[in-house]
């Protein structure tokens with residue numbers, strides 16, 4: 667089993683545990699890698715580590731994730747020092763109560779901060795110290811996740827340096843997924859016939875509470891529109907892989923033109939009491955047997 671490199675950002679829905687199963691399905695006959703929903707970046711990092719493609723274009727609607735990777739790549743010394751200062755301050759506090767106060771103050775600062783460098787620093791710190799590594803905003807567009815009671819934040823600068831070097835040839839963007847693909851086509855003139863597009867979009871909600879959560883964040887993602895856009899790139903010649911949790915809706919949506927493959931069965935914890943058994947699947951528009 668190939669050792670998986672971790673992302674410096676904890677993220678809900680991270681594909682870290684599925685990477686070895688997934689990466690063998692990537693269409694490496696193509697030379698260009700496109701990822702519209704980057705999240706923690708763990709899929710990108712392992713794709714880079716294995717040297718699977720020559721050119722990389724990645725995106726997430728959350729600008730702080732993207733800025734985090736850009737600063738790590740382009741301004742490593744300043745950015746890692748800024749993170750380190752915050753970590754040292756936090757770790758020097760003598761009680762969890764003081765750490766909790768520090769967390770809520772940092773959360774407030776983050777919500778008011780307009781400078782991208784500062785926001786990316788605070789964002790990284792909040793992801794390390796918030797409850798369950800969740801990124802969630804309330805109806806007033808404020809990040810509102812409670813404190814995760816982290817005793818000590820670990821910062822491994824050597825690991826960050828490895829990541830900095832890995833991502834230095836990646837093109838990062840922060841747009842809506844449709845605008846991103848459109849931008850690559852029109853402005854960057856990316857050759858989609860030579861591209862592999864890996865998509866891990868927001869999941870189709872399965873339970874009432876998950877549906878409410880999606881609505882709460884006001885980020886209802888239109889799965890049907892996105893699938894129709896993907897079909898356009900598929901028709902152009904791009905190889906496409908879409909990660910999903912197995913649901914009737916997902917299968918109905920992707921059954922035409924895509925093959926369903928099982929990745930792995932997992933237990934998803936929806937809330938502390940409810941455990942959903944679910945199967946991670948992927949839809950592919952290319953023949954897996956042709957990958958070399």
Ligand SMILES: C[S@@+](CC[C@H](N)C(=O)[O-])C[C@H]1O[C@@H](n2cnc3c(N)ncnc32)[C@H](O)[C@@H]1O
Nearest residue numbers: 679680681703704705706726727728842843866
């Ligand atoms: C399931 S997560 C991706 C997780 C990622 N594969 C990982 O392993 O960490 C989905 C991502 O899509 C992003 N997202 C949600 N709506 C989007 C949109 N309309 N356009 C682009 N990105 C979006 C979210 O910010 C989130 O990071």
